[in-house]
Structure formats: structure tokens, C-alpha cells
Amino acid sequence: MLSTIADYTRLTTDMSKSLTQVEQQPDVSRDTAYYLANIGKVKSIDDLLNNYRLYSYAMKAYGLDDMIYAKAFMRKVLTEGIATSNTFANKLSDSRYREFAAAFNFAALGAAATQSTAATSGTTSHYATQTLEQNAGDQNEGLRLALYFTRKAASITSPYQILADKALTQVVQTAEGWSSTISSSDIDMQAKMITDKINLADFKDPAKVTKFVQRFAAMWDATQAQNDSSTNPALVLITGASTSSASLDTDMLTTLQNIKFNR
Numbered sequence: 001m002l003s004t005i006a007d008y009t010r011l012t013t014d015m016s017k018s019l020t021q022v023e024q025q026p027d028v029s030r031d032t033a034y035y036l037a038n039i040g041k042v043k044s045i046d047d048l049l050n051n052y053r054l055y056s057y058a059m060k061a062y063g064l065d066d067m068i069y070a071k072a073f074m075r076k077v078l079t080e081g082i083a084t085s086n087t088f089a090n091k092l093s094d095s096r097y098r099e100f101a102a103a104f105n106f107a108a109l110g111a112a113a114t115q116s117t118a119a120t121s122g123t124t125s126h127y128a129t130q131t132l133e134q135n136a137g138d139q140n141e142g143l144r145l146a147l148y149f150t151r152k153a154a155s156i157t158s159p160y161q162i163l164a165d166k167a168l169t170q171v172v173q174t175a176e177g178w179s180s181t182i183s184s185s186d187i188d189m190q191a192k193m194i195t196d197k198i199n200l201a202d203f204k205d206p207a208k209v210t211k212f213v214q215r216f217a218a219m220w221d222a223t224q225a226q227n228d229s230s231t232n233p234a235l236v237l238i239t240g241a242s243t244s245s246a247s248l249d250t251d252m253l254t255t256l257q258n259i260k261f262n263r
Contacts, residue, residue, distance in 0.1 A: 003217070003221050004140060004142040004143050004146060004217035004218075004220050004221050005214055005217040005218065005221070007136070007139075007140055007143045008143055008146045008147070008213065008214075008217055011132070011136065011143075011147065012147070012150065018132060019125075019128045019129065019132060022128050022131050022132045022135070023128050025131075028127070028128065028131055031053075031057055031127075032057075032124050032127065032128075034053060034054075034057075035053075035054060035057045035058075035123070035124065035127075036120065036124065038051070038053075038054060039054055039058075039114050039119060039120060039123075040114055040115060040120075041114075042054065042114045043111040043114070044106065044111065045075060045078045045079060045106050048078075048104065048114075049071050049074065049075060055068070056068050057123075057127060058100070058103075058104065058123055059074075059100075060127060060130055060131075061123045061124070061126040061127035061130055062096050062099050062100045062103065062123075062126060062130075063096050063130055064096055064097075064100060074100075076088045077089045077092075077097050077100065077101050078100075078101055078104060078106050078107070079106070079107065080101075080107060081101055081105060081106070081107025081108055082098055082101045082102055082105070082107070083107065083108060087101075087107075089101040093160075093164035094164060094165070095155075095161070095164075095165075102118060103116075103118040103119050103122060103123055103126075104118075104119055105118075129151065132147065133147045133148055133151075142216075142217060142220035142221065142224070145167055145170060145171050145174075145216070145220070146171070146213045146216060146217055146220075148167050148168075148171075149167070149168060149171040149209075149212075149213060149216070150209060150210075150213055152165070152168060153203040153209045153212075154203060154204055154209075156168070156200055156203050157200060158191075158200070159190070159191035159192075159194035159195050159200070160187075160191055162194060163187060163190055163191060163194075169183065171213075171216050172194060172198070174216050174219050174220055174223070175212060175213075175215045175216035175219055176197055176198075177219060178193070
């Protein structure tokens with residue numbers, strides 16, 4: 001099995017090609033064609049919520065698959081919109097709801113909301129990206145996390161954004177060699193840990209994001225090696241040993257945490 005770094009590099013070296021391959025999958029192509037042919041007919045929030053095929057496609061596009069059942073919740077998100085800081089979506093710590101309300105902005109645009117670029121081609125683009133990440137996760141959860149972090153990194157301006165997102169938190173904790181048990185600690189203390197170790201402005205630089213994701217991937221593969229008797233590429237890279245002859249102790253985690261990748 002390829003390492004997470006190798007899988008990540010394979011997919012991201014030509015992301016446009018990777019996304020095109022996803023878009024050409026029969027089920028994705030069929031669902032996207034239906035969505036584009038019919039979303040313009042939606043003139044109200046009720047129209048969207050009552051067409052399960054369109055609604056579920058839109059929800060998946062913004063990573064909200066697990067909330068498809070919560071129509072009353074999503075109705076409130078869409079009804080209040082995002083025009084002011086006091087709207088429901090803007091009060092939620094999870095940015096996915098703001099993104100959804102911005103794409104389907106019935107509060108501001110009314111019946112014309114589904115004519116916008118965000119509601120049409122923007123949503124189908126998001127759908128392909130979400131499908132790519134989900135497909136990756138079916139084979140390697142670390143790869144899904146790496147792709148997700150890469151996509152979100154540039155928008156991170158506060159440690160609290162990371163802490164409000166379980167996936168981002170997992171990537172940062174893994175890359176820094178922190179136990180997930182710290183999530184039960186005081187939130188402000190966790191935020192300080194992040195800012196003490198990471199310059200969030202670096203996430204505006206794609207090269208630095210790649211370097212950070214590489215460190216995460218190496219740490220992820222090494223951690224997973226505890227439950228895998230096959231040779232692990234990350235451990236071979238660091239120790240020259242196979243998984244069966246290497247134990248993942250504190251010294252190993254420290255070594256992996258301090259890997260220096262070429263820029």
C-alpha cells in the first residue's frame with residue numbers, strides 16, 4: 001500500500017485532472033446533470049427542501065451529508081441568510097452552514113437565488129471536491145484529512161477555527177504529535193498551544209501548507225503502523241526498519257514531529 005504522502009502527491013500534483021476523473025464517474029456525472037437541469041426550477045426554500053435529490057446533492061457539496069435529515073435546522077439557516085452577524089448561520093461555529101447559506105441565498109435574492117454561479121457551477125465544483133475527498137477516505141482516512149486540510153488552510157485565521165472543526169483539529173494534533181486527549185482541556189489553552197507552535201499566516205503559502213501536510217502524513221502513517229504488520233514507508237524513511245521491528249515510542253514520535261522537509 002502506498003503511503004499517505006505518496007497518495008496525496010499523486011492526487012494533488014494535477015488536481016484538475018483528479019477532479020475531472022471524479023466528475024466523469026457515471027454516478028457523479030448523472031447526479032450532476034440532473035442537478036444542473038433542475039436547480040433553476042427551484043424558486044423557494046420549500047422547493048429545495050422538498051426535492052430530495054437536489055437537496056441531498058447540495059448538502060453533500062458543502063460537506064453536510066450528516067445533516068440532510070435536519071430540514072427544520074437547514075430551513076432556519078436559509079431563512080435568516082448571512083446578511084448580519086446575528087443570523088443563525090453566522091452564529092454557528094461551523095463555517096459550512098455559512099457557505100451553504102451564501103450559495104443558496106434565498107434571504108437576499110429570493111426566487112433568483114438558484115440562478116447564481118455559487119448555486120450552479122460553484123456547487124457542482126464543491127460536489128466533485130467532496131466526492132474526491134470521500135473516495136480518498138474510503139481507502140485512507142489520513143488522505144481524506146490531508147486533502148481537506150489543504151483545501152481549508154488558506155481560510156484559517158484563528159486557532160478557534162481549527163478547534164471548531166474536528167478534521168482540522170485532528171490534522172493539527174497529529175502533525176504536532178499531540179494526544180487527542182488534549183481536546184478535553186480548556187479551549188483557550190488549546191488555542192494558545194496552536195499559536196505557540198504554528199504561524200497561521202504560513203497557511204496562506206501553498207508551499208508551507210504542503211510541508212505541514214507532509215509532516216501530518218508521516219505522523220499519521222507512523223501512528224497507523226501500530227495496527228499494521230506490513231512495512232510502513234514513513235517508518236522505513238526514518239528508521240530503515242520495517243513496522244514489525246519498530247515500535248512507535250515517544251522518541252519515534254519526537255523524531256517524526258521534527259522531520260524537516262525540503263521547501
